[in-house]
Amino acid sequence: MSNSRFPISLHILTLLNEAKGAVVSSEYLAGSININPVLVRKEIMNLRKHGFVESKEGKGGGSFLAKSAKDINLGEVYQSVRSSNVLGQHKNEPNPKCPIGRQINQHLDSLYSNAENALIANLSKQTLADFASAFE
Amino acid sequence: MSNSRFPISLHILTLLNEAKGAVVSSEYLAGSININPVLVRKEIMNLRKHGFVESKEGKGGGSFLAKSAKDINLGEVYQSVRSSNVLGQHKNEPNPKCPIGRQINQHLDSLYSNAENALIANLSKQTLADFASAFE
DNA sequence: ATAACTGTAATAAAAAACATTACAATTTTA
DNA sequence: TAAAATTGTAATGTTTTTTATTACAGTTAT
Numbered sequence: 001m002s003n004s005r006f007p008i009s010l011h012i013l014t015l016l017n018e019a020k021g022a023v024v025s026s027e028y029l030a031g032s033i034n035i036n037p038v039l040v041r042k043e044i045m046n047l048r049k050h051g052f053v054e055s056k057e058g059k060g061g062g063s064f065l066a067k068s069a070k071d072i073n074l075g076e077v078y079q080s081v082r083s084s085n086v087l088g089q090h091k092n093e094p095n096p097k098c099p100i101g102r103q104i105n106q107h108l109d110s111l112y113s114n115a116e117n118a119l120i121a122n123l124s125k126q127t128l129a130d131f132a133s134a135f136e
Numbered sequence: 137m138s139n140s141r142f143p144i145s146l147h148i149l150t151l152l153n154e155a156k157g158a159v160v161s162s163e164y165l166a167g168s169i170n171i172n173p174v175l176v177r178k179e180i181m182n183l184r185k186h187g188f189v190e191s192k193e194g195k196g197g198g199s200f201l202a203k204s205a206k207d208i209n210l211g212e213v214y215q216s217v218r219s220s221n222v223l224g225q226h227k228n229e230p231n232p233k234c235p236i237g238r239q240i241n242q243h244l245d246s247l248y249s250n251a252e253n254a255l256i257a258n259l260s261k262q263t264l265a266d267f268a269s270a271f272e
Numbered sequence: 273a274t275a276a277c278t279g280t281a282a283t284a285a286a287a288a289a290c291a292t293t294a295c296a297a298t299t300t301t302a
Numbered sequence: 303t304a305a306a307a308t309t310g311t312a313a314t315g316t317t318t319t320t321t322a323t324t325a326c327a328g329t330t331a332t
Contacts, residue, residue, distance in 0.1 A: 004227070007240075038293095059307040094170050108146070119254055135240075
């Protein structure tokens, strides 16, 4: 994860929720998040692939939520953008000649996976609807 | 967190635990982790600051655990290297003119802090001794 | 005294993240 | 049907972050 994919995705989803079904352009979304529209479109591609949003091409096009905000839980959103461990990018190549180095990755992996499950379980307690309802 | 600080620190601690009190040089640690010794010394500086290890300067110097491995819990280790949110680096500067953008950071922060507490609680179930005991 | 370390700063290189540009394809609407 | 607005996507460039390297003063053991 580029580590800002989660906040970007959640920001997009929150804006789409606010739009109540109206299509929203990537330009507009990018303006609120304050990032480049192309990055937004890439994130939307991913959100679409995971069934959270749909898009409409052409003039007047844009994106909208593909399902009710109360059916989108934040744990799922997290998992949709997750691409590497939260606790350590595995570009980690310890020395195979060292008895510790040789084994550490497998132990780190199981540690990570437990810890990350706890994180996801926590996120899963909230839906997009819950998150969005905190906004005034 | 540079996102590999946690695995590096844990790797160092595991090696020091293995050494059973003998001092271990940064050169040796770097060799097992397969990174530069200066990075190891920086991590050790942090571990020392948090009371996990001690170091000895001069010839024959190096580092060793400052307390028993069963008194070092992994949640604390995580917190000692933590410097930014796991779920989003806050270089995030949304548009203050957008009603969502203006508020989102505060909501993300509380979401992050909850999720991260769950992560830390999970890590805190294990001590360095537990982690190290899994090695053969 | 010399050798083997740590501590630390400065600099350089590599990698990752992000922005920008460009343009074909699609759709609306005048 | 032509123009305008938009998505989809690739390619390239820029910036930022991470990591490595070099260098050397200070410390301690022998």
